[in-house]
Amino acid sequence: MHLQRTADGVVVCAPAKLNLFFEVLNRRNDGFHEVETLVYPIDLYDTLILSGRAGPRIDFRLVFASSGAPCGDVPEDSANLVVRALELLRRRAGAELGARVSLRKRIPTAAGLGGGSSDAAAALAAANVVWGLHWPRERLAQVGAELGSDVPLFLHSSASICRGRGEIIVPAPGSPILHLVVVRPPEGLRTADVYRTCRIAGRPRPVRPFAEAFARGDLKRMAETMFNRLETSASLLSPWIARVRRALETVDCVGYQMTGSGSCCFGLCRHARHARRVARRLQTRGIGTVYAVRGCR
Numbered sequence: 237m238h239l240q241r242t243a244d245g246v247v248v249c250a251p252a253k254l255n256l257f258f259e260v261l262n263r264r265n266d267g268f269h270e271v272e273t274l275v276y277p278i279d280l281y282d283t284l285i286l287s288g289r290a291g292p293r294i295d296f297r298l299v300f301a302s303s304g305a306p307c308g309d310v311p312e313d314s315a316n317l318v319v320r321a322l323e324l325l326r327r328r329a330g331a332e333l334g335a336r337v338s339l340r341k342r343i344p345t346a347a348g349l350g351g352g353s354s355d356a357a358a359a360l361a362a363a364n365v366v367w368g369l370h371w372p373r374e375r376l377a378q379v380g381a382e383l384g385s386d387v388p389l390f391l392h393s394s395a396s397i398c399r400g401r402g403e404i405i406v407p408a409p410g411s412p413i414l415h416l417v418v419v420r421p422p423e424g425l426r427t428a429d430v431y432r433t434c435r436i437a438g439r440p441r442p443v444r445p446f447a448e449a450f451a452r453g454d455l456k457r458m459a460e461t462m463f464n465r466l467e468t469s470a471s472l473l474s475p476w477i478a479r480v481r482r483a484l485e486t487v488d489c490v491g492y493q494m495t496g497s498g499s500c501c502f503g504l505c506r507h508a509r510h511a512r513r514v515a516r517r518l519q520t521r522g523i524g525t526v527y528a529v530r531g532c533r
């Protein structure tokens with residue numbers, strides 16, 4: 237996440253993420269799943285602009301970027317995670333604080349890109365500055381975890397390994413700038429549906445081999461060890477996963493898989509030019525919206 241102060245508030249770039257590795261370890265009694273995942277932020281952003289206002293109102297405005305990104309089901313009212321994050325933060329701060337906030341949405345929804353969680357984290361970080369709270373990241377992360385398992389990780393700006401229900405976060409060793417293509421098929425997937433269909437493996441795969449390859453920036457070994465446990469269940473729910481995989485197989489990516497609970501899939505490319513070339517080829521296949529992206533610093 238990148239936060240910049242302006243004359244009357246802050247502007248935050250809220251990035252999407254890719255799960256370069258994703259294993260489900262078990263299902264807890266509280267319904268959450270224990271996971272082990274390596275999360276990589278990419279330069280596909282929503283933009284949040286926040287300023288303070290007198291009185292306790294939160295004025296929220298949602299604008300869709302004109303790129304044709306499939307993100308139509310985003311709530312425009314108090315159900316939006318941005319508003320929920322601000323309301324929760326001021327409740328925890330015990331103060332009647334107000335804000336004017338606008339969100340420019342580019343990240344596709346129901347995609348496994350974590351757009352909503354990233355927006356919530358951006359709202360927490362922005363309000364922390366504008367409302368003069370000066371809370372440390374750990375305290376903001378506790379509020380974020382009440383909103384969603386993925387919110388705390390977006391308070392970190394670099395690649396992370398996440399465990400527990402996603403809230404135990406350590407920075408991933410090394411920080412290669414990877415170049416990738418991301419495909420959002422015409423159909424999204426609901427996270428809860430995908431988890432419900434998922435079968436937990438008797439012997440889970442460890443993240444370590446992938447994390448070591450990632451630390452070295454070894455693309456070939458990364459392709460050999462990348463993995464997503466949820467991909468099989470997502471494929472049972474949507475025929476698009478197999479279709480996108482077949483397309484990715486034919487365009488000379490180093491490796492490819494689904495991110496999070498889908499429905500986006502991504503391909504690992506050798507460099508920026510390669511990613512742009514692969515994206516151009518995929519755009520002709522009728523498999524959805526295609527982005528050439530890179531890791532963000």
Ligand code: ATP
Nearest residue numbers: 309316317345346347348349350351352355427496
């Ligand atoms: P994840 O990887 O966290 O599962 P996702 O891409 O599957 O991410 P999102 O698109 O971030 O999921 O959000 C899922 C749902 O949350 C949306 O369908 C939408 O109804 C709701 N939502 C609430 N606020 C937002 C927001 N600011 N942006 C996107 N979705 C939001």
